[in-house]
Amino acid sequence: MKDKIIESLTIVIVIIATLITLLSLNINDLNFVEIGNYVLVSGEKDLIIAKEEKQELKDNNIVYIDYINKHLTINTGKVKDVNVVDNKKIYTVINNSKKVNIDSSCVIGNYLYIIPWLGYIINYLLTRDGFLLFIVLPLLIVCVYELFKFIDGISKYKA
Numbered sequence: 001m002k003d004k005i006i007e008s009l010t011i012v013i014v015i016i017a018t019l020i021t022l023l024s025l026n027i028n029d030l031n032f033v034e035i036g037n038y039v040l041v042s043g044e045k046d047l048i049i050a051k052e053e054k055q056e057l058k059d060n061n062i063v064y065i066d067y068i069n070k071h072l073t074i075n076t077g078k079v080k081d082v083n084v085v086d087n088k089k090i091y092t093v094i095n096n097s098k099k100v101n102i103d104s105s106c107v108i109g110n111y112l113y114i115i116p117w118l119g120y121i122i123n124y125l126l127t128r129d130g131f132l133l134f135i136v137l138p139l140l141i142v143c144v145y146e147l148f149k150f151i152d153g154i155s156k157y158k159a
Contacts, residue, residue: 003149010142017135020125027126030065030072032108039063039109042119043074050109057091058082061111064093064102075100076111 023040026033033040034052041048041063050063057079066075077095084090089104124130 006142006145009138013135013138013142016125017139020131020135023122024126038112040122041074041108042122045117045120047115047118047122048074048076049112049115051112052109056082057107057110062091062093063108063111064091065106065108066100066102074108076114 022035023033026035028034031042033042037052039050039052041050048063053060058081059079061076061078063074063076066073075095077093077100079091080094080099081092082089083092091102091104091107093100093102125134
């Protein structure tokens with residue numbers, strides 16, 4: 001029974017390590033994970049999933065970058081109007097009953113859905129401490145257990 005629990009734990013750890021590695025390898029300069037046409041944006045606590053769209057965004061819910069009080073924030077809102085100024089698209093977005101003008105370079109994509117608290121967990125797992133605590137340490141424990149199990153098997157075989 002104990003061996004099955006250890007094997008299951010090992011499989012879960014390997015899956016989590018693979019996912020974290022996939023996320024780490026696909027992260028861009030703005031700390032977004034881009035996988036195909038989809039973008040995973042982890043805010044302070046929530047994970048927002050958006051789809052990059054090159055078509056018209058009017059009347060769609062979008063995810064965009066906003067610079068508030070010298071701090072980059074991720075927001076969502078509904079596009080109400082699109083204007084072209086100096087060959088740049090400017091989107092008029094309604095966010096919390098407030099109109100905001102957003103440059104097209106700040107738009108991440110169409111808002112699909114949000115997963116509460118997962119952004120906080122992913123942000124922590126992508127740090128050095130999170131990787132060591134949740135990936136390296138459990139794998140080290142499993143390796144040591146398997147080594148002792150191997151040595152015990154050899155000693156039983158010789159006896």
